[in-house]
Each structure stands twice: as structure tokens, then as C-alpha cells.
Amino acid sequence: MKPLILVTNDDGVQSPGIAALIKAVKPLGDVVVLAPDGPRSGMSSAITSHVPIRMKEERKEDGLLVYSCSGTPVDCVKLAINELLDRKPDLLVSGINHGSNAAICVLYSGTMGAALEGTIFGINAIGFSLTDQAADADFKDAAAYARIIAEKVLKTGLPSGVCLNVNIPNTTIKGIKVCTQTKGRWINEFFKSKASQEQDVYWLTGEFRNDEPNNADSDEWALANAYVSIVPTKIDLTAHGLLDEMQQKFSSLHLSSLPS
């Protein structure tokens, strides 16, 4: 039996990035796509709990089934595994995202939300992003790297609880570097304009401020230096190294110390 590969993304089933990813992994197994029916950038691990989700068959070819749904990237993964597939996929690939998901963007990214969700289900999962937001971005090299990384993961697996956050620079690539999530944050995040004379509105924008630009182990450094960055990314957010310190600090608190 060929490996079963689930493909999703956050830019929507019609995006060039997912077309490039489907083409990249098609030679590696049977491919099922379930992706959002439109753009869901910045959806993180959001789920749709108050309205129902609709699923639609888009097309069917030899070894390739393509579906869309009205939900988020995480909904796509949940729906595929709970309702669409008759066995657990051997691999989940998400992307190729139009734009970087390096550094703290891993937390906002729908591409990575879907990859993390695969990891929750115990599926080897990879999120791929190209550092080019343009609609006509060239995905050729990114797709080539996506294929060899996907092939390696299919062969050797990933440790439990860990997926890969793969970012691919939009340049002549020197090679692959395993990295840490760069420390930093977005700044100047809003553009303020008017919806009317009375009503201000705020458009999310901004720029990334790198707090460790010289850290050659970080993903932003790798991308700036023409390497594909791979950050092994955990679904367990616990700060394990702080448990004893925190236990001492908080477990002695009792309600009797409540200010009256």
C-alpha cells in the first residue's frame, strides 16, 4: 500500500502554493487534499465551534482526491481524519504558504496550526512556507525542497509530539539548517484610517523586530543567509524547566491570604 499523504494549507484550496505542494508530494504516495475554500491566513489553531462546516469535493484524479471546506486549517485536519479518510495518514503537509512563518509567526500561522494539529493526532506533520507573499511567487525551488524533506520524514518519521516548521528563502538556496524559533516580535502593528467621519478603524500591519539578529542558530538568521530553516516544533507548551520554581512560588498560596 502506498503511503497516504494529507495536504492542507491556510491560503485556500485555489492557491498556487498548495498546487506546488500537491505536485511535490504526489510521487511519494496517494494524496488527499482537504483545504479551506478561501484564504485563512493568520488563523493559528482556531477551530469553528458555533457554526457548522460544509465540505465539498473539488476534483478526483488517479491517486489524488481534492476537497475543500468552509472551516479553518485545523478544522480541515480534524474533518479529514474524523470524517473523510478511512485510515490514518502517514504524513501531513501544510502549505506552501505565501509568506514566511518563521520566528513568532509560528503562533499566528494557520499553516502551522494545521501541522500542529496533525501532530496532536500522532501524524508526522510538516508546515512549508516560502518567504514571498506575492500571488505570483515562484514555488519551484520551495517545492523541490518540500519533496526531499517530505520524503525523508516518510522514511524516518518524527519524534512524538513534534512537527517541522520549514521556511524556504526566496533566493538561491545554500542548503538546509535545523534552527531555533527566533526571539522577537512585531512592532508598529496598526495602520489607522477612517470608516466614516466618526469611526476610526485599525488595519493590522507592522514589521518584525528581531531580538537576536546575530544568533546563527535561529531561523531568521538561516533565512537571511539563504538556508532553508527547519524548526522542530512542539505541541507541549509546558516550561518543564520551571516547574519546581513555580511550584514553590504558587502552591503555598491559599485563599486565607486574600485581601479582605
Next chain:
Amino acid sequence: MKPLILVTNDDGVQSPGIAALIKAVKPLGDVVVLAPDGPRSGMSSAITSHVPIRMKEERKEDGLLVYSCSGTPVDCVKLAINELLDRKPDLLVSGINHGSNAAICVLYSGTMGAALEGTIFGINAIGFSLTDQAADADFKDAAAYARIIAEKVLKTGLPSGVCLNVNIPNTTIKGIKVCTQTKGRWINEFFKSKASQEQDVYWLTGEFRNDEPNNADSDEWALANAYVSIVPTKIDLTAHGLLDEMQQKFSSLHLSSLPS
């Protein structure tokens, strides 16, 4: 100058949970609230990038300003810090959520999305959740614990890059336990019904399957045993312990190994 405390949530500015939290932290400082204008459960760290955000003043009292906006919990934090506040808050509290955010729910939770966002900004941040989804849930004990935990964090701070995921059981509470994020996932996640004769729709539902029910260090164990659980929760998702192993596995991959 009194401490500045930013309050937000994901159930919306009108929810009883945020009213209880405002009351709990009001004696500790000057309070500014910026919360979603309606329910945003399950929004994780989602951001609003394709439509503008509207902000509205809800009310003003001595030492308390309340605003709402049309965005997600993370948008609320970003908007408060970028546009609303004239100084960095000393503390961000999010909640009190109507329902548990223990275990893997930390990833889906808008309450915790807001707390993680505070941490990105270098603000001491805490997400509070009560294990009772009912609209008329009793937040009295939860609010009392929220106050003593918030007070402790204001006094002693939190390590860089770490916020607290605090869950409060809906029972007679024995004390506080610092915990790990329980391993497990949701199962049976959809209820399928019909929107018409032709169209199936899927409603997200399900139940949590605990993969380590006997782990007395886990947050689900603490809650089941009548303890308030505190999980120190990181914004750095890097699996640091795996970097060397992953480097060996992936950095030797080159495009020459691409199948033709």
C-alpha cells in the same frame, strides 16, 4: 503610580467571566479592559489581517476603562498596547473563561492566545479558565483564586517568555498545583447533520481522551482532584532537545537527491 492591568478574554466583553475577573483584579491597580465585542471561543492566536478592526469605548469609571473591539483576543492585546495604552501594562489577565483550557486546549484557546500575546510583548500574563461552560456558572471561587495568583505575579513577576495557564475546578478547591500540560487529544469530533437534502454539514463537538490519566503532575489530574492547575506555558515552541538529532537528519539533504 498604581500597577496598570490589562484585562481581556475570548467570551466577549459582556460575559460574566470577564466581569468576575475585573472585580477580582480591580483592587490591585488601574484596570483597562479591551475585549472582543462578542464570543471568540476557539480563536487560538488568530489575528485579523484582511478586514479592519473597530474599537469602541464601553464605559469609564474611577480606575476602570472598558473598551471592546471587533477583533480576536490577540487583536485586543495588540490594539491595547499599540494604540490604546500610554504605557506597558504591568500585568495582563485573560478570562475568566467559561470552560476548561487544560491539556491540549491551550492550543485552541482564545483566552490563552491573548495571554501568550502578552508574553510576546514581555508582559506578565495569565489566562484563567473555570471548568464550567454554563452561562450561569459561579465564578466566586475562581475570582478569589484569580486575585491571589494575579497579586503574586504582580509582586514577583514571571520568567521571560512564559505565561501561566490557570484552570480552576468547579468544586470545593483543595489548593494550587503547578502542572504539566496533559497529553491527550479530542476524539469523535463531529456531529453530522443536514443543511438540506443534498448538503451535509459538520458541527464540531467531541470528548477529550486523556493519554495519561494517572500522571499526578498533569493539569487534568489536578483538576480532577480538586486543585487549581497552573501550567507555566512557553511562547518558544522549539524542541530544543532534538536540535542535534534533527540537524544530522536534515542538514545533509541536498537537491541532488531529488527523485527525477
